[in-house]
Amino acid sequence: MQDDKTTRRTGDKAALPKARIALLVGAGLAALLGLVAALIRADLIHPSGRVPLADLHGGLMVYGFLGSAIGLERAVAFRSGGPGKPRWGFLAPAMGLLGSLLGIMVLVASALGAQSGVLRIELLAGIPWTLSMLALTAVYAAIWCRQASAEVLMQTLASLLGLVGAAGWVAGLDSAVLSPSWLLFLVLTIVGERVELARAAFSSVRLESGILGLSLLLVLMLPAQCMAPQVGYPLLGLSLALLLLVMAGHDVAKTTFRHGGLPGFMGTCMMSAYGWGLLAALIWMVAPLDSQTYWGDMALHALAIGFILTMVIAHVCMIVPSVIRRPLPFHPLLWVAWGFMQAGLLIRLLGTIRLFAPMWKVGNALNVVGMLAMMMTVVYLAACGKRILASKRQHRRQGEDSVDGMPEAIVLRNDLVLTAITVLLLVAGMVLMVIRPGLVKSAGDTSGIGNSSVHAVEYGVMPAENVKPTGHVTQVTVGVKGMAFVPDSITVPAGDRLVVDFRNTGDQRHDLVFANGKETGVVPVDGAARIDVGVIGADTLGWCSLAGHRQMGMELKVRAKGAASTAGDHHMEGMAAMGSGDVADYSVPTAAKLKAQAEKSNPASAALPPLKDGNRAGVRQYVLDIKERKEKVAPGLERTVWSFDDADDPRDSDSRPRAQGPVLRGHVGDTFEVTVRNKGSMSHSIDFHAGPAVPQVMMRNIEPGKDLRYTFKAERAGIWMYHCSSEPMSNHIANGMYGAVVVDDGTLPAVDAEYVLVQSETYLGAKGGTADSVKVVSMNPDIMAFNGRAFQYDAHPLGLKAGERVRIWVLDAGPNQPLAFHVVGTQFDTVWTEGRYLIGGTAAADPSVSASAGAQVLPLLPAQGGFVEFRVDQPGDYPMVNHAMSLAEKGAHGLLRVS
Numbered sequence: 001m002q003d004d005k006t007t008r009r010t011g012d013k014a015a016l017p018k019a020r021i022a023l024l025v026g027a028g029l030a031a032l033l034g035l036v037a038a039l040i041r042a043d044l045i046h047p048s049g050r051v052p053l054a055d056l057h058g059g060l061m062v063y064g065f066l067g068s069a070i071g072l073e074r075a076v077a078f079r080s081g082g083p084g085k086p087r088w089g090f091l092a093p094a095m096g097l098l099g100s101l102l103g104i105m106v107l108v109a110s111a112l113g114a115q116s117g118v119l120r121i122e123l124l125a126g127i128p129w130t131l132s133m134l135a136l137t138a139v140y141a142a143i144w145c146r147q148a149s150a151e152v153l154m155q156t157l158a159s160l161l162g163l164v165g166a167a168g169w170v171a172g173l174d175s176a177v178l179s180p181s182w183l184l185f186l187v188l189t190i191v192g193e194r195v196e197l198a199r200a201a202f203s204s205v206r207l208e209s210g211i212l213g214l215s216l217l218l219v220l221m222l223p224a225q226c227m228a229p230q231v232g233y234p235l236l237g238l239s240l241a242l243l244l245l246v247m248a249g250h251d252v253a254k255t256t257f258r259h260g261g262l263p264g265f266m267g268t269c270m271m272s273a274y275g276w277g278l279l280a281a282l283i284w285m286v287a288p289l290d291s292q293t294y295w296g297d298m299a300l301h302a303l304a305i306g307f308i309l310t311m312v313i314a315h316v317c318m319i320v321p322s323v324i325r326r327p328l329p330f331h332p333l334l335w336v337a338w339g340f341m342q343a344g345l346l347i348r349l350l351g352t353i354r355l356f357a358p359m360w361k362v363g364n365a366l367n368v369v370g371m372l373a374m375m376m377t378v379v380y381l382a383a384c385g386k387r388i389l390a391s392k393r394q395h396r397r398q399g400e401d402s403v404d405g406m407p408e409a410i411v412l413r414n415d416l417v418l419t420a421i422t423v424l425l426l427v428a429g430m431v432l433m434v435i436r437p438g439l440v441k442s443a444g445d446t447s448g449i450g451n452s453s454v455h456a457v458e459y460g461v462m463p464a465e466n467v468k469p470t471g472h473v474t475q476v477t478v479g480v481k482g483m484a485f486v487p488d489s490i491t492v493p494a495g496d497r498l499v500v501d502f503r504n505t506g507d508q509r510h511d512l513v514f515a516n517g518k519e520t521g522v523v524p525v526d527g528a529a530r531i532d533v534g535v536i537g538a539d540t541l542g543w544c545s546l547a548g549h550r551q552m553g554m555e556l557k558v559r560a561k562g563a564a565s566t567a568g569d570h571h572m573e574g575m576a577a578m579g580s581g582d583v584a585d586y587s588v589p590t591a592a593k594l595k596a597q598a599e600k601s602n603p604a605s606a607a608l609p610p611l612k613d614g615n616r617a618g619v620r621q622y623v624l625d626i627k628e629r630k631e632k633v634a635p636g637l638e639r640t641v642w643s644f645d646d647a648d649d650p651r652d653s654d655s656r657p658r659a660q661g662p663v664l665r666g667h668v669g670d671t672f673e674v675t676v677r678n679k680g681s682m683s684h685s686i687d688f689h690a691g692p693a694v695p696q697v698m699m700r701n702i703e704p705g706k707d708l709r710y711t712f713k714a715e716r717a718g719i720w721m722y723h724c725s726s727e728p729m730s731n732h733i734a735n736g737m738y739g740a741v742v743v744d745d746g747t748l749p750a751v752d753a754e755y756v757l758v759q760s761e762t763y764l765g766a767k768g769g770t771a772d773s774v775k776v777v778s779m780n781p782d783i784m785a786f787n788g789r790a791f792q793y794d795a796h797p798l799g800l801k802a803g804e805r806v807r808i809w810v811l812d813a814g815p816n817q818p819l820a821f822h823v824v825g826t827q828f829d830t831v832w833t834e835g836r837y838l839i840g841g842t843a844a845a846d847p848s849v850s851a852s853a854g855a856q857v858l859p860l861l862p863a864q865g866g867f868v869e870f871r872v873d874q875p876g877d878y879p880m881v882n883h884a885m886s887l888a889e890k891g892a893h894g895l896l897r898v899s
Contacts, residue, residue, distance in 0.1 A: 023072050026097035030064030035368050042364035055530050056103050062182045063129040068096030071136045078139050092135035099128030126170035133163035150208035154192030161185045174532045181222050186308045201252045214243040216422040237284030248274040262330035269314030276306020294352040306345050313374050333377045340370030467537035470495040480506030483727050485556045494563035498533040508683030508701040514542045536560050548731030548773040588782045589634035594790040597634045603796040604787040608754040611665050620666045621673045623647035628680045640770045641736035659788030661739025663756050668745045670714050677707040690720035690741040699725045717745040719809045719865035730815040734763050734771040738813040752804035757786045758811045759819045779816040783891045790891025797897035805871045814862025820883035826870050827854040833866030872898045
């Protein structure tokens with residue numbers, strides 16, 4: 001759309017257009033805020049305040065940044081491309097900037113305590129963004145009047161799609177449902193501009209009309225995606241794939257990517273963009289999931305970053321000069337930004353395939369780095385570029401083109417009519433959804449398909465079509481106190497759409513999940529999230545899905561006022577009795593399978609470790625890293641464990657998982673300085689029984705990425721337990737968060753061998769998942785173990801020579817079962833437990849204790865510990881067992897091999 005005068009005005013000697021640059025800077029600031037919101041959404045940063053900036057991520061990126069940038073570039077082209085030099089086109093970027101500013105003001109006001117019902121972000125930010133799209137559509141309409149063409153019609157269609165999407169958000173439609181239409185506004189804008197810029201490749205009128213027809217088909221699929229996502233998403237993906245395949249097949253990028261310099265860079269960017277766009281289309285076809293799932297997120301960002309932003313960086317050397325009247329020479333630095341974007345998407349894709357959150361987060365971070373690199377490179381080149389890019393004139397069409405004898409004017413008229421019909425159908429669909437909110441469904445909502453609605457009613461969740469939507473929205477704020485939601489019960493008029501502002505006012509991480517699948521995701525302490533639950537047709541439940549939290553009472557009852565009783569309290573109680581969702585999908589492994597895995601696995605060392613000196617006398621320093629990792633339990637079966645790892649011990653690396661913390665050692669009077677670093681994804685803590693400490697100071701929750709220095713003085717001898725004290729403690733201990741501290745007073749006689757055995761319990765949850773909270777509460781473990789793995793000392797016996805004396809320290813870590821420690825074929829001559837000798841030691845001087853006394857069992861309850869001593873004279877294998885034999889048969893069993 002630029003004429004020769006505009007091109008000449010981009011020289012270094014022309015005056016800087018300060019107003020344009022201010023608008024461009026405003027769009028850049030919206031992008032920066034959008035990137036911060038992206039980091040919050042990905043749980044990569046945890047702001048201390050409660051500003052829900054993450055809720056505005058999509059709007060800031062689509063309308064505040066890219067929409068404003070498109071509006072600014074089109075306004076410049078419109079003003080310079082005809083007589084009169086109209087300025088009204090700049091209303092589009094100005095309204096985009098205003099919407100971003102008002103949106104941020106609403107968030108700040110909300111953080112300061114303003115009522116969210118008074119300051120609705122959808123209105124104060126959405127209305128200016130809607131006006132911005134209206135102004136952009138008017139600019140395209142004026143350009144059409146100057147020069148009618150299919151590519152202008154495509155861009156007009158895109159702006160109308162952006163207008164309808166913004167207006168739908170203002171009218172109360174869920175942004176998660178609208179997100180595909182927001183992105184397709186940008187996709188169709190890029191398609192239209194590619195047809196315009198690569199005119200030689202798309203010069204056939206038949207081809208242009210075909211691309212427009214595919215664009216119209218794509219737009220028509222959007223109402224289906226919103227109202228019937230199980231069908232609409234595959235059709236939307238198919239339409240998008242057809243459009244991108246036609247574009248990629250004719251674009252000059254398929255040959256220019258082999259060249260050097262700017263042509264090669266642009267060609268490579270564009271071909272990679274088409275690839276990511278096709279991946280998004282494929283995901284929509286085969287995995288039609290909403291944005292709250294890994295695959296739904298991957299599809300949206302493959303389109304947003306992989307296609308849209310990669311296309312933007314491909315054309316940045318052409319777009320920016322037209323706005324700032326300064327050249328933007330190509331520089332290899334642009335490859336860096338492109339590389340970060342592609343690497344981030346690839347890692348994000350791997351994290352999606354593996355359902356591995358840390359990898360997915362790394363991909364998020366690299367995408368943000370790529371965006372920042374692009375913005376900084378553009379600023380640098382615009383400020384410091386010395387060379388003026390040699391621009392190539394676009395090929396102009398000569399003569400009158402025709403299709404099968406039909407003049408181009410008639411083709412354009414038909415295209416215009418079809419576009420108008422498509423837009424009217426789109427608007428009608430959006431109006432219908434606004435009038436009848438019950439028609440709108442997220443991709444995860446399968447109500448009404450097959451028998452799923454029957455199951456919904458069974459568990460007290462009435463499908464929306466069974467109740468008449470009122471069109472009203474009930475908005476409530478839910479907080480946390482201890483391990484409970486506040487309030488824990490809310491009443492909603494039947495037919496109202498429920499929107500919950502969840503604020504985590506507790507002391508550890510939580511989420512909020514509803515029975516229809518809507519969820520907030522994990523929210524950090526002092527964090528906030530908004531969740532659109534949908535139209536409420538019957539009583540239902542919400543809960544915290546983090547391991548064990550629901551069992552501690554974190555449920556939110558939703559009462560539907562005026563609803564027909566279809567499920568009632570009976571079903572509410574039935575849902576409350578359900579577990580955390582960690583239902584096992586396999587049988588508990590047999591002892592044979594557990595022993596087979598023990599044979600293939602390296603054993604945890606049972607030898608009492610040596611004393612570890614600190615940086616000064618009498619100080620024992622340790623660094624423990626809290627980690628979450630997979631552990632193989634049996635062939636074909638994994639579980640997720642949470643553990644305390646000794647950061648200085650290479651044996652605790654990720655290549656050698658441990659299901660319990662290391663054994664710490666010291667003498668009476670020593671000071672322990674333990675640094676605990678939370679490298680997990682949820683809140684954890686630690687409690688050392690080995691020394692006194694103020695619970696509120698030392699045993700507080702540690703947020704992910706944070707650390708705590710725990711200091712205590714070991715004043716008494718014994719084997720002491722340490723464990724995570726975050727609620728529910730039983731679940732954290734059952735997931736592996738325990739260990740032992742051995743403190744001696746220096747009076748123990750020397751022995752030939754000294755071992756430590758810690759008994760623990762495993763409650764298998766979903767395959768590959770954490771412990772089943774319901775099983776933990778029922779206190780019926782699936783597997784028992786010494787030092788974290790069942791039967792490992794049967795496969796790798798502990799050693800002793802005949803005639804030698806051995807001391808075995810024993811701790812019952814629980815969380816629930818007792819330990820009757822016994823070594824078959826032996827008798828203990830010394831037994832010490834919980835601060836006293838039962839036989840041997842100082843008890844030998846007690847005349848009431850016979851000098852010939854012996855013991856067969858060291859009895860321990862959970863968290864109790866002690867040691868036994870004995871001598872074995874005859875070679876052989878001596879089983880070490882929990883003499884609660886059912887527990888021994890589940891894995892609390894090993895061998896002492898005497899040679």
